[in-house]
Amino acid sequence: MIVIFAIDALEYNLVEEFNCKNLKQKYYGKTDISEFSQPRTMVLWSSFMTGKNKEDDVLEDGNKEMWNKKWDIKETFFSFFENPVVLDLPGFSYDLGFHGKSRILLKNFFETKNLEKKENLKKEYNKDAFDHHRKIKDKFFKALGEDRDFVLGYFSVADVIGHLNFGNKVIMKMIYIELDEMAEKIKKNKRVKSLIILSDHGMKAIGRFGDHSEYGFWSTNFKDLKTPKITEFYELIRGIKNES
Amino acid sequence: MEKENLRFVIVGHVDHGKSTLIGRLFYDTDSLPEGKIEEIKQICESLGKDIEFGYVMDHLAEERDQGVTIDTAQTFFRTDKREYTIIDAPGHVEFIKNMITGASQAEAAILIVDANEGVKEQTRRHSYILKMLGLKQVIVTINKMDLVDYSKDRFNEVKKELIEFLDKLNIKPSYIIPISAKEGDFIAKKTENLKWFDGPTVLDALDSFSKEESLIDRPTRFAVQDVYKFDERINAGMVLSGLIKENDEILVLPSKETTKVKEIKEWLKAPKEAEAGKSIGIVTEDGLFLDRGCILTHKDEEQPKITSAVKGHLFWLDREPYKKGERVLFKLSSQEIMGELEKIERVIDSSTLETLREDADEIKNREVADVIIKLSSDVVFEDFNDIPTLGRFVLERQDTCAGGIITEIGGKTNVI
Structure with a gap:
């Protein structure tokens, strides 16, 4: 089973600061997302799963409409697999109800x-963010117990909570430790042959709030990817699939 | 009336529960800012976890980072009896440095040991430091009893293992208490989980400790840290012990000149006297030229020792070993003198207490050694037990590389 632990806004510097050994795995680093005009979640995950820079396509109908974008499985590397599970990924299986409400609450807050x-x-x-996290987490670990060849779980808690609470180190640490413990649990699962941990972008402090930083985070146990572009994972995953 | 304050340190191996114990002490004594513990509790619940008291430490560290609390390495809680200051430092190496170099002058210590893991390397090294600093009020807590089903047998096993080691160091703990910092067993309350234990809780044990005798009653020592030249020369520094007053006849060491205190200056105040612990400025009657590092005493009191060679017991803290012949900066209070280790009499492993080398040529990281330090000029010092600040030293390269205690004069003494 190939597993992608997809974490929105997992920040390289906080992984280091909180010494999240399981998130780091054997090889880890920053991704290069400099080809994009801004570190936008929908653009980055779309480009990740299709292996192509999808910035223009995602933004063609404007910022508001981008969240409704949905890619056909044939355009993504998920099509390489026989029985993949892809949970809550923007542009594919995104829970529009929850994430939409979250954005409205954020707007109202400001x-x-x-x-x-x-x-x-x-x-x-x-x-809401924590409840949603637990919901996806349950589905994710259930899928990891099934006979699947590919599982991707997308977790937005570091991003959603980070936007309003990035200045609160205690909350951020609690989230990172939670994600680190999840990574440990994934690694202990014998069905998991390859695990890639990936974020679209990181997060930087804007006063006590948080905004997207201009690089993402990656880690694997099998290869040093140096500073990969997010679009390069498409071919990387095809390669792992073929090897297995 | 101001409450009495006792400073203590919590030592032990990494992950044996230091942070959780600190969090629990704050929680059980209701010493946390309103709402903070609820926030931590709520998030733990949201993530489907039990409350983790270790996060209280993170909160306190965050407050420190934001300058909410002034001191960089101290946190406070209170019981009905007194206030407590927990001395802490981030990281194992910094912690050892703080302990040895005197940044933390603890009056008591809690040594924490994981009931599951038992005595580990840092348990032993930290115990060694307690011994080196002469700390006598020590509580041993065998933590995480919840993970061993509150087993009395396991408690006794770990206790036996630890006592065997502490005996070699001649440390006699005042109490050995089974606890679960996570569950709150025997921190503030005696609980049913440990009904077989009839000793005190950690807070009762702490409350039973006594304050160290005040340094005010010792001979007067003032360390000059800096000299400011305005219309008059202000000698800024700290009263390390005793009491210094206006018009006092003083002796300047090591030069042995004499002068008189004309005026004492304190920030926004003009006190007539200042006692141990105060940072003040002193203006002398004749405007004598003093330098950083001078020690002022009262002429008619017992005087400190002055020598250019000391015997000491040091803990090497640098990855780069010390090799005989290397010159290092010797710092004692505000005195800074170049020196070298003339003789490395014995090198000991602080974890196993084994003698590694005698008449050695080098000291490696984390090794302890008995040494003779030869200095390029005279240093003023005291017995560590009388005035600790004048009995402990650090050695520096670019950064602190060792810390230690002077045990005796190492060569010819310059008797006053």
């Missing part, structure tokens, strides 16, 4: 001037 309302919005936003 728009309202009422402090009490701000606090309540933040609580609801954080709670």
